[in-house]
Amino acid sequence: MSQTMSSHAARRIALSAHGFARRRAVTPGPRQFVSVLNSLGVLQIDSVNVFERSHYLPIFARLGAYDKSALDALTLRTPTRVTEWWAHEATFLRTEDLPLWGWKMRMLRERDLSDESSWANAHASELDWVRSELAERGPSLARQIETDVGRTRGTWWDWSTVKQALEMLFRWGEVAVAGRTSTFERRYALAEQVLPEHVRTAEVSREDAVRELVRRAARATGIATASDLADYYRLPENVTTQAIRELQDAGELTHVHVDGWTRGSRALDAWMPKGQVRPRAIDAAALLSPFDPVVWSRQRAERLYDFRYRIEIYTPRHKRMYGYYVLPVLIGDRLAARVDLKSDRKAGVLRVHSAWAEPHAPADTVERLSQVLRAAARWQEHDSISVGSRGDLANALAQALSASRHETS
Numbered sequence: 001m002s003q004t005m006s007s008h009a010a011r012r013i014a015l016s017a018h019g020f021a022r023r024r025a026v027t028p029g030p031r032q033f034v035s036v037l038n039s040l041g042v043l044q045i046d047s048v049n050v051f052e053r054s055h056y057l058p059i060f061a062r063l064g065a066y067d068k069s070a071l072d073a074l075t076l077r078t079p080t081r082v083t084e085w086w087a088h089e090a091t092f093l094r095t096e097d098l099p100l101w102g103w104k105m106r107m108l109r110e111r112d113l114s115d116e117s118s119w120a121n122a123h124a125s126e127l128d129w130v131r132s133e134l135a136e137r138g139p140s141l142a143r144q145i146e147t148d149v150g151r152t153r154g155t156w157w158d159w160s161t162v163k164q165a166l167e168m169l170f171r172w173g174e175v176a177v178a179g180r181t182s183t184f185e186r187r188y189a190l191a192e193q194v195l196p197e198h199v200r201t202a203e204v205s206r207e208d209a210v211r212e213l214v215r216r217a218a219r220a221t222g223i224a225t226a227s228d229l230a231d232y233y234r235l236p237e238n239v240t241t242q243a244i245r246e247l248q249d250a251g252e253l254t255h256v257h258v259d260g261w262t263r264g265s266r267a268l269d270a271w272m273p274k275g276q277v278r279p280r281a282i283d284a285a286a287l288l289s290p291f292d293p294v295v296w297s298r299q300r301a302e303r304l305y306d307f308r309y310r311i312e313i314y315t316p317r318h319k320r321m322y323g324y325y326v327l328p329v330l331i332g333d334r335l336a337a338r339v340d341l342k343s344d345r346k347a348g349v350l351r352v353h354s355a356w357a358e359p360h361a362p363a364d365t366v367e368r369l370s371q372v373l374r375a376a377a378r379w380q381e382h383d384s385i386s387v388g389s390r391g392d393l394a395n396a397l398a399q400a401l402s403a404s405r406h407e408t409s
Contacts (some may be wrong), residue, residue, distance in 0.1 A: 055289075312324060
């Protein structure tokens, strides 16, 4: 028996599952960080540092200002509690969850080695050499191993080959990330050098792993279509569909329809976890990373929030609609605005290059966005905020912030 609900209710359910209905701790610390990671499953990694690296932002959005060095202690050091793998795109995830990806590591290795023309088969000796280097050196940066190439193998084997070999062994699970440097470089190690033995030796079948990942995706999204659930952990749609069927038969998932969720003339099927919280209201005010689970599926963002979002970093400047590094702004239960931000660390200024309102923005959007930007500036240890010349919110926002102005190029 299916349930039907409004799109407003679906939005509130999704945002509650994403962690926006919780009361914020006065001083967020490791326990709160792990709680966010538990609810989201992963923190997506991106190296762009124009405002702030992506993985810091979901924590800020949900918990407010916090000490980034405390998060670094979990994510950038030896993977005791948190490690990295391709669990969506490049992500931080709990080290204990790594066995759920053993089936995919094996699949990738078998695929690469079964193709006689593959890079892995063409560079088998180089892969062996990288393995032996890590065994001898222990945890190392790619550039440190590259230094040994010139000394032991000659100049014909370049840095890109070292990096590709390391990344391939990482995808296969033979290599793990042993932390990162202050400049965000990965430090690689053989898995047995850094991962706990019970993590390395645990075996989970593909069927059990996919079922558990779909279960977690359902909890993390709150309400989702089959394609939403498959996308969350980049799972094949056919095995996701089978897992949904099994979880529904077991009473763990409830089939629902959401008003307006259609493909052509056909209503889309969706599912909720049993006992899913259904808040009457969400009173959020947050900046979202372009890689926050709220918006990382652009189709889902349009369906849930009527918010069309494309990151424009790789778009030529004259073709950009909104700006270079544009963050969605969550106000209440709506994606109400977007701002193009830059941390000018040398000048100690948070630069709002542009600010734009969505058609459904609440009346208090400027007031609440100004509060969020002040908090962001303090978190980034900036002394002031400057607002640029672009966007229909720019003038009102500058006035609310009593901010200086700059021309947006």
